[in-house]
Amino acid sequence: MPVSDTSDTPSKLHDENGERDDASTTPVAEETLAFDHPGGDSLELADLLTGRSMARRLPSLIRRTFSLAWQVDRRTVVVLLACQVVSGGSGALGLFATTQAFSALIATAQDTSRLSEAVPAVSVLAGTAGLRALLGIAVQALSNRLSPRISREAEFRMLEAATNAEQAAYDHPGFNDRFDAAERGVDVSRDMIGQSQNYVSSLATLVGAAVVLASLYPLLFPLLVLAAVPQAVAGIRGERITYLATVATHKDRRVMYMLRWHLIAKDQSDQVRTDTLAPYLLKKYRASAERVEATSNTATWKRAKVTLVGAAATGLGTALVWGTVLLLLGSGRISAAAAGTAVFALRSAATGLQGLVGYGRDLLRTGLYLDDWERFVNEAAGQRLDRGTLVPRRPKHITLRQVTFRYPEATQDTLHAVDFDVRQGEIVAVIGENGSGKSTLMKLLSGLNLATSGTVSWDGVNVADLDPHAMWRETSVVPQDFARWPMTARENITLGQPRPEGDRAVLRAAETSGADDVLTTLRSGLNTLLAREWWGGVALSPGQWQRVAVARAAHRDAGLLVMDEPTSDLDPRAEHRIFTGLRALAGDRAVVLVTHNLANTSIADRVVVMDQGHIVQSGTFHELINQTGLMQDLWRLQQDRDAYRPEGGRT
Numbered sequence: 001m002p003v004s005d006t007s008d009t010p011s012k013l014h015d016e017n018g019e020r021d022d023a024s025t026t027p028v029a030e031e032t033l034a035f036d037h038p039g040g041d042s043l044e045l046a047d048l049l050t051g052r053s054m055a056r057r058l059p060s061l062i063r064r065t066f067s068l069a070w071q072v073d074r075r076t077v078v079v080l081l082a083c084q085v086v087s088g089g090s091g092a093l094g095l096f097a098t099t100q101a102f103s104a105l106i107a108t109a110q111d112t113s114r115l116s117e118a119v120p121a122v123s124v125l126a127g128t129a130g131l132r133a134l135l136g137i138a139v140q141a142l143s144n145r146l147s148p149r150i151s152r153e154a155e156f157r158m159l160e161a162a163t164n165a166e167q168a169a170y171d172h173p174g175f176n177d178r179f180d181a182a183e184r185g186v187d188v189s190r191d192m193i194g195q196s197q198n199y200v201s202s203l204a205t206l207v208g209a210a211v212v213l214a215s216l217y218p219l220l221f222p223l224l225v226l227a228a229v230p231q232a233v234a235g236i237r238g239e240r241i242t243y244l245a246t247v248a249t250h251k252d253r254r255v256m257y258m259l260r261w262h263l264i265a266k267d268q269s270d271q272v273r274t275d276t277l278a279p280y281l282l283k284k285y286r287a288s289a290e291r292v293e294a295t296s297n298t299a300t301w302k303r304a305k306v307t308l309v310g311a312a313a314t315g316l317g318t319a320l321v322w323g324t325v326l327l328l329l330g331s332g333r334i335s336a337a338a339a340g341t342a343v344f345a346l347r348s349a350a351t352g353l354q355g356l357v358g359y360g361r362d363l364l365r366t367g368l369y370l371d372d373w374e375r376f377v378n379e380a381a382g383q384r385l386d387r388g389t390l391v392p393r394r395p396k397h398i399t400l401r402q403v404t405f406r407y408p409e410a411t412q413d414t415l416h417a418v419d420f421d422v423r424q425g426e427i428v429a430v431i432g433e434n435g436s437g438k439s440t441l442m443k444l445l446s447g448l449n450l451a452t453s454g455t456v457s458w459d460g461v462n463v464a465d466l467d468p469h470a471m472w473r474e475t476s477v478v479p480q481d482f483a484r485w486p487m488t489a490r491e492n493i494t495l496g497q498p499r500p501e502g503d504r505a506v507l508r509a510a511e512t513s514g515a516d517d518v519l520t521t522l523r524s525g526l527n528t529l530l531a532r533e534w535w536g537g538v539a540l541s542p543g544q545w546q547r548v549a550v551a552r553a554a555h556r557d558a559g560l561l562v563m564d565e566p567t568s569d570l571d572p573r574a575e576h577r578i579f580t581g582l583r584a585l586a587g588d589r590a591v592v593l594v595t596h597n598l599a600n601t602s603i604a605d606r607v608v609v610m611d612q613g614h615i616v617q618s619g620t621f622h623e624l625i626n627q628t629g630l631m632q633d634l635w636r637l638q639q640d641r642d643a644y645r646p647e648g649g650r651t
């Protein structure tokens with residue numbers, strides 16, 4: 001006789017208060033894709049894009065750049081700085097020589113026999129120009145050498161920080177955004193040394209020119225600075241406009257990024273085609289792209305206007321400076337030779353000033369992104385693994401006592417006052433309907449997540465006090481979504497951590513899951529690359545991959561083995577092999593197993609039944625199927641198909 005499903009029918013929905021209502025009568029606003037972006041930080045950073053904060057921050061940014069470079073390659077940094085100093089000095093020397101060269105050349109115009117007097121000054125001019133050109137090449141080469149190394153170091157530190165974050169970090173909406181921001185910091189870090197050294201070089205040029213101008217006529221330099229101010233202010237304003245536009249378009253750019261991935265990634269490429277989904281996704285992509293474009297266009301025009309005003313004001317200022325030079329020359333306050341030098345010095349100073357503003361602005365922008373990177377590296381976006389340091393032995397008894405767990409940002413607890421035990425040598429099966437909290441329980445047992453309240457202990461020690469990496473060396477997990485590493489079959493089983501017996505241990509592990517049968521079909525056995533889409537390796541079927549994933553767990557010499565639906569993709573023969581081999585595997589391990597195929601739980605010492613985050617039953621397979629309760633209901637539902645056979649019909 002068919003068994004009726006005792007659970008509520010899916011045609012009813014819960015409302016916010018837990019009340020039930022007909023789905024058809026409750027209109028719910030459609031949720032649109034909007035990533036939660038902690039824009040507050042970025043807007044705060046935009047406030048730093050002002051002239052005053054630039055002046056305050058730039059020295060520390062340059063110091064930070066060179067200190068990062070220092071950690072990467074000291075010798076290159078020393079040579080780079082020495083080149084800059086010599087280049088700046090020779091620039092000033094060249095300008096001083098200009099006056100003498102002009103005097104000599106003017107004298108020569110009246111008396112050609114005095115031509116030789118110009119030779120020393122012209123030689124100094126030529127020599128310093130040549131030296132500066134050479135130093136420029138050297139500086140460029142040294143920067144090119146340093147830049148990729150700085151960026152690699154920045155990337156390495158970011159990746160290290162990411163792998164040292166709590167697993168729960170991925171459930172915090174801000175974490176991915178902060179990681180993206182840090183990645184942008186890594187991208188721009190390669191520009192940092194070039195910008196810093198250009199900034200320093202512009203400063204050296206300006207200082208050299210200022211010294212020369214001051215010696216010619218002191219008023220000239222402040223006038224020049226005054227002329228450059230509007231351009232500087234316009235530059236900074238423009239940068240702020242662009243940065244704010246970048247922040248404003250962040251959400252849409254992330255949506256585009258995500259859609260791009262869904263449109264082209266292999267995993268769902270079949271469904272994009274058979275579900276004829278591409279036009280719909282592309283429409284969403286285009287809508288976001290148009291919003292980004294509109295915001296960028298507005299920002300571009302706004303910036304152009306600001307730049308135009310700045311350029312016009314600077315043009316007026318420059319006219320004032322040149323007028324002053326003419327006035328000084330006309331009134332005889334400076335000689336013709338000095339005026340000639342002033343022309344060079346003013347041009348040089350203007351170049352230096354422009355460089356200071358331009359590179360300073362670039363550096364400041366790079367600095368904003370580097371701040372994101374630094375924050376991530378230092379705190380892993382506030383999610384750095386910060387647990388105890390105790391190193392556990394192979395666990396003999398793992399317990400959960402009154403454990404409650406709530407996911408970050410969730411409004412309800414997923415687990416409620418759960419008590420659970422598993423001992424070395426024991427197999428405990430966990431069953432329950434979808435969403436009842438089984439996988440969540442597995443994550444707590446293996447220390448991936450920490451309890452919100454209550455205690456998870458390994459041999460009496462709270463897992464929060466254990467060194468997490470040492471704990472995971474004693475943990476072996478086959479998750480529902482196991483990884484398919486783009487590596488060889490051997491590496492996919494050893495995970496880069498071979499056992500002393502080498503391939504013998506690999507093959508033994510492969511036998512427990514039926515992966516040995518897969519290996520025999522591979523063109524190079526254990527050496528075969530299992531990554532066709534990357535390196536021309538071999539593609540496995542989902543079930544073959546699952547055998548490899550189980551072999552991986554069996555190979556790992558860990559005291560806790562957690563398997564979350566390890567046979568969902570397997571054929572009956574492979575599934576049989578795994579479950580009949582599980583007892584041998586449990587010898588010196590505590591095994592916890594989640595499965596929806598209830599027949600498999602008969603091999604377990606104990607079956608634990610979960611319902612809506614609670615443990616509602618516990619006992620042996622036979623006790624539970626003979627007892628009124630959820631296990632018996634589910635078992636009967638799984639056994640009743642025969643009553644629906646064509647010739648039998650419903651009874």
Ligand SMILES: Nc1ncnc2c1ncn2[C@@H]1O[C@H](COP(=O)(O)OP(=O)(O)OP(=O)(O)O)[C@@H](O)[C@H]1O
Pocket residue numbers: 171407408410414432433434435436437438439440441
């Ligand atoms: N990362 C997460 N953030 C917020 N809630 C989550 C998260 N992961 C799971 N949940 C919620 O926790 C509840 C239990 O999920 P869990 O994956 O533990 O169920 P399960 O029993 O393993 O389900 P299944 O049989 O479908 O694998 C679900 O209601 C789910 O919405």
